[in-house]
Amino acid sequence: MLVHSSAPVFVRSTLLPGTGIDAVLDLLRRGPAGGVDFGWLHGEDGAVGGGAAVRWEPRPGEGTGAAASWWDGVCARLEHTGDSAGHASLAFGSFPFDPGHTRAAPVLVLPEWVLVHRHGGTVLLEASTRPFPVPATARLDALLGAVDQAPQEPVGLHEEHEALDAEQWAERVARGVKRILVGDLDKVVLARQVTVRGDRPLPVGRLARRLHASYPRCWTFLVDGLVGASPEMLVRREEGLVTSRVLAGTIGVSGATPETLGAALASSSKDLLEHEYAVASVASALAPYCDGMNVPSAPYVLELPNVLHLATEITAATSPMTSVLELVGALHPSAAVCGTPTPTARRLIAELESMDRGRYSGPVGWVDSTGDGAWAIALRCGQVDPDDSRVVRLFAGCGIVADSDPDAEVAESEAKLVPMRTALAEASAATGRVASGTGAR
Numbered sequence: 001m002l003v004h005s006s007a008p009v010f011v012r013s014t015l016l017p018g019t020g021i022d023a024v025l026d027l028l029r030r031g032p033a034g035g036v037d038f039g040w041l042h043g044e045d046g047a048v049g050g051g052a053a054v055r056w057e058p059r060p061g062e063g064t065g066a067a068a069s070w071w072d073g074v075c076a077r078l079e080h081t082g083d084s085a086g087h088a089s090l091a092f093g094s095f096p097f098d099p100g101h102t103r104a105a106p107v108l109v110l111p112e113w114v115l116v117h118r119h120g121g122t123v124l125l126e127a128s129t130r131p132f133p134v135p136a137t138a139r140l141d142a143l144l145g146a147v148d149q150a151p152q153e154p155v156g157l158h159e160e161h162e163a164l165d166a167e168q169w170a171e172r173v174a175r176g177v178k179r180i181l182v183g184d185l186d187k188v189v190l191a192r193q194v195t196v197r198g199d200r201p202l203p204v205g206r207l208a209r210r211l212h213a214s215y216p217r218c219w220t221f222l223v224d225g226l227v228g229a230s231p232e233m234l235v236r237r238e239e240g241l242v243t244s245r246v247l248a249g250t251i252g253v254s255g256a257t258p259e260t261l262g263a264a265l266a267s268s269s270k271d272l273l274e275h276e277y278a279v280a281s282v283a284s285a286l287a288p289y290c291d292g293m294n295v296p297s298a299p300y301v302l303e304l305p306n307v308l309h310l311a312t313e314i315t316a317a318t319s320p321m322t323s324v325l326e327l328v329g330a331l332h333p334s335a336a337v338c339g340t341p342t343p344t345a346r347r348l349i350a351e352l353e354s355m356d357r358g359r360y361s362g363p364v365g366w367v368d369s370t371g372d373g374a375w376a377i378a379l380r381c382g383q384v385d386p387d388d389s390r391v392v393r394l395f396a397g398c399g400i401v402a403d404s405d406p407d408a409e410v411a412e413s414e415a416k417l418v419p420m421r422t423a424l425a426e427a428s429a430a431t432g433r434v435a436s437g438t439g440a441r
């Protein structure tokens with residue numbers, strides 16, 4: 001909704017003692033048209049929201065810089081009411097991977113309502129360009145009362161033929177390797193897509209709930225039809241402390257034990273090199289904004305149900321003036337999703353992938369009215385077609401270096417598609433309640 005740039009934006013926060021994460025997760029059980037547009041879940045914390053009190057209307061070519069200015073302007077107009085004035089308002093957003101090569105627009109929205117469970121407490125945040133007509137309790141009752149407890153109709157799913165099948169994509173990977181070998185670049189991340197069509201609207205909220213139940217150590221997100229569970233934290237800012245989890249270098253889970261797989265990954269020179277490029281790109285992009293940066297000298301192995309990754313957690317301190325959106329703008333695209341050097345890799349991606357990545361592999365997350373926030377890289381995800389809620393495009397990509405083997409990259413991309421394929425199938429077949437309260441592993 002467009003509002004006059006000086007008009008107040010009313011926000012109300014209501015503490016809800018005794019309400020836990022299950023209430024937040026339950027909201028995802030509302031049907032496909034249930035009014036849940038935003039979600040962010042990690043371990044025992046979560047936020048789910050709907051509607052748009054104010055939405056950023058980007059002009060062509062605008063990105064995180066313009067989004068940050070818009071959000072600063074909104075924050076300057078916030079008028080708090082309620083029993084805990086000062087609770088930070090949250091805006092959810094996501095940005096395309098390559099604004100110069102997509103039809104997807106960036107998103108940043110202050111939702112009409114968000115139910116947040118964080119650090120053991122729950123709060124209902126509301127926002128509106130008009131004074132609130134009903135008390136917060138009425139809103140909450142309406143939200144929770146509309147949760148669909150009835151068995152849902154199963155959704156039949158089938159995968160559609162792609163412009164590039166796995167074999168053709170392997171051939172593009174081989175071309176990428178050749179370009180590396182002739183010295184055009186060091187690394188490029190190439191992705192593929194799989195389209196899934198349902199015979200009725202896809203249960204996106206339930207899908208997010210399933211992803212969170214299976215991947216509690218990942219960041220499950222839902223922003224305007226972009227839904228997934230990412231293991232990679234581009235940047236989180238919490239009271240001046242900055243953290244980034246860099247991933248690159250992957251091995252799919254197979255018959256071998258996690259210990260054997262982890263040892264193979266940690267000693268693979270191909271994966272270590274791929275990882276090194278990603279860490280270097282994040283550390284150098286953060287440096288101008290941070291003090292006291294700590295970059296561990298060697299990665300650890302992050303174990304997920306479908307894959308193991310080489311991972312590095314970078315920490316640093318930043319000034320109160322640097323908002324998380326500014327850091328997002330500086331960090332994206334890292335070499336975990338683009339390559340090295342960035343401009344050459346970006347051009348090669350546009351040339352070889354034969355698809356529009358849209359918001360896949362772009363930043364996705366939230367910013368609050370203090371400039372804190374958390375932005376993952378949109379991986380292990382799918383984009384629901386904005387014009388047809390029965391259709392979702394799933395994506396998976398792989399870092400390609402000189403030693404990459406195209407068939408092994410196809411197998412790795414298949415492993416990366418497992419979370420979405422499985423959760424989609426489970427959510428579409430689900431007829432009862434999904435167990436919650438998974439906890440961080």
Ligand SMILES: C=C(O[C@H]1C=CC=C(C(=O)O)[C@@H]1O)C(=O)O
Pocket residue numbers: 189191232247248249250309335336337361379380395396397398399400416
């Ligand atoms: C591009 C993706 O993963 C990136 C993140 C972690 C590990 C990666 C790898 O080992 O290739 C990729 O760089 C994706 O999942 O679509």
